[in-house]
Amino acid sequence: MRHTRSMTISALAIICAAGPAIARDFTIAAWGGNYQDAQRAAYFEPFAAAQGLTLLETTYLGGLAELKAMGDTGNVTWDLVMMGGTDAQLACDEGLLEEIDWEALGGGGELLPEAVQECAVGNVVIGNGFAYNASAFPEAPKDWADFFDLEKFPGKRGMTNNPTMNLEYALMADGVPPAEVYAVLSTPEGVDRAFAKLDTIKAELQLWEAGSQPVEWLVAGNVGLSTAYNGRIISAKKEGKPLEFVWNNHVYNMDVWAIPKDSPFKEQSVEFLKIANDAAAQVKFSERMPYGPTNTGATAMMPPDVVANLPMGDNIATALAYSDAFWIENYDALKERWSSWIVQ
Amino acid sequence: MSSAPARPYGSRAAALLMLMLPVALYLLVFVYPLSSVVTLSVDNSALSGRFDNLSALGPDATPDGEAAALLADLGTMEKKQLGEVARMLNQQRSGFRSLIMSTGKEAEAIAPTMAGLVAFDARWAEPGYWAIIRENAAPITWKHYQRALGITLAEDGSLASGEDLYLRVMGRTLVITLQVTILTLLVGYPLAYAAAHGSAGVSTFVLAVVLLSFWTSILVRTTAWVVLLQTNGLVNTVLVGLGLVAEPVQLIFNRFGALLAMTHVLLPFAILPMLNVMRTIPASQADASRSLGAGPVETFLRVYFPQTLRGVAVGGGTVFILSLGFYVTPALTGGPEDQMLAWFIADFVNKTLNWGMAAALSVLLLAMVAVLVALAGLARWATARRKVEAA
Structure with a gap:
């Protein structure tokens, strides 16, 4: 049985090795559609500009299949992924995600308590x-x-x-x-x-x-x-x-950012998370896509007509x-x- | 290049080998995934390999011995392995996950006795949890097949019937597949006939329509049906406008919609093989039959139709096999009762990482096809024999 598995892995390794050996670009996987458009304006573009790197985007449809395949083959093709909180916890327990360095992110005191997780940063309500x-x-x-x-x-x-x-x-x-x-x-x-x-x-x-x-x-x-x-x-x-x-x-519920295990861009991902946690950036996102912020300071910075459409304030009473x-x-x-x- | 080969037979063998290489490669590419799917459906090494101490115990182990062995096993697991084990055990019983995770994290601090374990978490006093762990100590498991076939093993090892969800889905998959096969043949046969024997204009038109839809993405064709058939869609607007119905009719998101969309998507696979066979039948045969006194119906039934059966079998078989694996089209155009087995397989692969269950269901789907092909072969053999005997 193990023999089969090692054969699968070596076969995949051969296929991967046969591919181009050049380093790939920083890749973000998110839910697509208007949702990802708003994230691009609020987070992706400022991040790419600040880091001076080319950013690739792809779509993630939920579940753990892709992350599991990356973990098993060692061919990690994503550097950041936006997931549901449940999947992130499961993936974390199975060692498919990097642990979040909360010290480097300043402790996360500005976020909702539920957003501060072992392997994930809550970003969207x-x-x-x-x-x-x-x-x-x-x-x-x-x-x-x-x-x-x-x-x-x-x-x-x-x-x-x-x-x-x-x-x-x-x-x-x-x-x-x-x-x-x-x-x-x-x-x-x-x-x-x-x-x-x-x-x-x-x-x-x-x-x-x-x-x-x-x-x-x-x-x-x-x-x-x-x-x-x-x-x-x-x-x-x-x-x-x-x-x-x-x-x-x-x-x-909360969607979270997570870093797939052994991503080669961990340092850059920390810089991305700093931008994603920023109150002003979250306001920018919520104005484009009516989902709520996790930065508690963002609420005060939003006009009431935006807040009226978000899962926060009176709406979550x-x-x-x-x-x-x-x-x-x-x-x-x-x-x-x-x-x-x-x-x- | 200029000199003649010294060993002509040697080079011919080499050429033959070169020609066989694609076949060998094809077989490998075909057989290898198939065997790994079968392996995956019974392989339990990911779980059994984690409980070395527990599986080393004899049948006469004391509860304290079992507790100590379990804690030793959990204590040696890395965090990642603990998570995997917890996920797989939770698939068999809700709550197993938190029990394994919390016990595993504290394994070294817990007194290695049954009393110590129960004091840490009272759930360890329940024999049900232990039974599942013991069951998973073997490297080969039939649990996925038991679940797929709705069989549960009672405490004494006797068989009992359990949740028959997947059997019901399998039965329904088979029914939908047969319905689609019959419909594509009924609709496809006259179209193929028109393309084969109609005037040049008719033939070109039919072929163009068939090929155009053949080259259009399944998703596009499926969505087009949603737009056409929905409550206030084109078809309902026309029906209501003509006064044929008072209220819009439910034409989609039910079995009717699923069958219609699947039939349309698969129609080219039925038409093209039938068309190929029909084109080889000379028109002079019909003339000969008519000149010998047979009417058009008899000519069709006794001369024409039997010769096209080969095409019908190939077309019908292709549609049948293809539609067994369908899931996007019925998911988008069917109702809750029309999800097919492939949908559940995809869900197990993508959402819950239960690849063992996905593999077991795939193997059962394959077995279903094998049985049907064997039955068809048997029927053919029996008819051939009867013909020989009659002669």
């Missing part, structure tokens, strides 16, 4: 809720109970094909206060309760894979209501689409903080239960 087309319903839906109410708000329901967040939404729709969601979800009865609530909209479920789909579907009238990222909906709204995002009881720890522990089992439920 994302609001996950649901959205609707304002021209579709005479009365606006206002909470998760409405999302699950097919009589009051008829039509398909867009959701991701994943238990994460959807189980939280179902429990909140069933009357569980945000503060108790994870305690309830940690019990088998709580999981049953969430799936029982999801059963009520199962027939109308329509699954989305990419963040652009809820926007397209809501605009085209393919779905009545859909879960969505706040950034996508608000960007579409700014472009004149009649979409609204419901902040009430939304779930916010009733929100639930996504638990990376819960999902790291329970993802495998709940994902199988979810798939089984979907397939039925």
Whole structure:
């Protein structure tokens, strides 16, 4: 068995060695789209200018497959990657990421406490809720109970094909206060309760894979209501689409910057993280892409009309903080239960 | 160059070897990944190799001995290895991850007895965790196949049925694949006929349409169907506008949409082989049949159609094999109930790093194809035999 693996690795090594031996450029992997455009303006361009280097960009689609392959073969092709907090923690535990030198970054005291992680720097706060087309319903839906109410708000329901967040939404729709969601979800009865609530909209479920789909579907009238990222909906709204995002009881999570293990550009990455942590740069980002900053000083520097579109301030008064720890522990089992439920 | 070769046979052998090189390379490129996938589906060395002390214990080990061995194993693991072990064990039981991570980090400080372990974390008193560790002490595992086939092993080693999620998905994958194969043949046959025997204009038109869609990216064609068939899309607008339906009909994000898009995407693979075979059938055969008194239907059924079956088999077989592995098109045009097995394989590879499970599902998909090919071969052999006997 080990023989096979070593053969795979040597085969890959031969392929890699056969490639050009020149050093590659600094490479950043992020989520693409408008999101990456905003990062380019706020962070990438100032960083490349300050360091005088050529910057390559690529797209990352979540999961650990690429990082694992880089770790196994030693052919590290990314120097910075923007990941979800859960994946970053998993990758950190498996030694796929460099530990963050917080001393070199000045301790991280200016950031939210959750942003200071062993192998990652929290950079973006994302609001996950649901959205609707304002021209579709005479009365606006206002909470998760409405999302699950097919009589009051008829039509398909867009959701991701994943238990994460959807189980939280179902429990909140069933009357569980945000503060108790994870305690309830940690019990088998709580999981049953969430799936029982999801059963009520199962027939109308329509699954989305990419963040652009809820926007397209809501605009085209393919779905009545859909879960969505706040950034996508608000960007579409700014472009004149009649979409609204419901902040009430939304779930916010954090995207983080991480450095793949054995990246040859570690020093430059530290300089990048200094720029990414800077309050003014984060304001610049949030003005382009309506996601929240992790630098607590950034809030005061933002005009109120920007803050109104971000998962912060009044918008997170009733929100639930996504638990990376819960999902790291329970993802495998709940994902199988979810798939089984979907397939039925 | 100018002198004649001294050993003509020697150089011919060399040339033959040179010609065979691509074949050998092809076989290697084909067989090697296949064998590594099979290996990956039963290989448990990444886990069993980490529990040397525990697997060295005999069957009569005391609980304290097991506790000490476990702590010794966890204590020698690097941080990275601990993370891997924790991830793999957590795939079998929720909560195993934190148990392994916390125990591993403190392994040296914990008293090497069962009481010490339980005092550190009460979960170690549960036999379920120990059973999973013991099960994974062997370098070969069938756990992925058990999970894929919905079989669980009871405490006494007897078989019981468990979660049959993947069996259900496999069954559905097979049904969708058969539906798509039949549809592409039904739609493709007349089109191929038109291209083979129609006037020059018709033939060129059909071929151009088929090839144009053949050369367009699958993603583009799939998205085009979404635009056409969605609730307020072109088709529904026309239907409502003509008064054929009162409300827009759900044409996509269900089985209908998935079948339509997959049939369209795979149609060229059915048409081209059938067209090739149809072109070789001389028109004079039909004339001969008609002059001998057969009507057009009988001519088609007894003279023309049997000769095209070879093309139908090749086209249908290609579509069948290709659609078994589909996942982007059904994911974008189907409903929740139309995800195919490949979607789950991709999810295991990319999202949860459970390559053993992905490999086991791939092997089962392959086995499904092998069984069907064997059945088809058997059917052919039986018909051939019957013909020989009849003669």
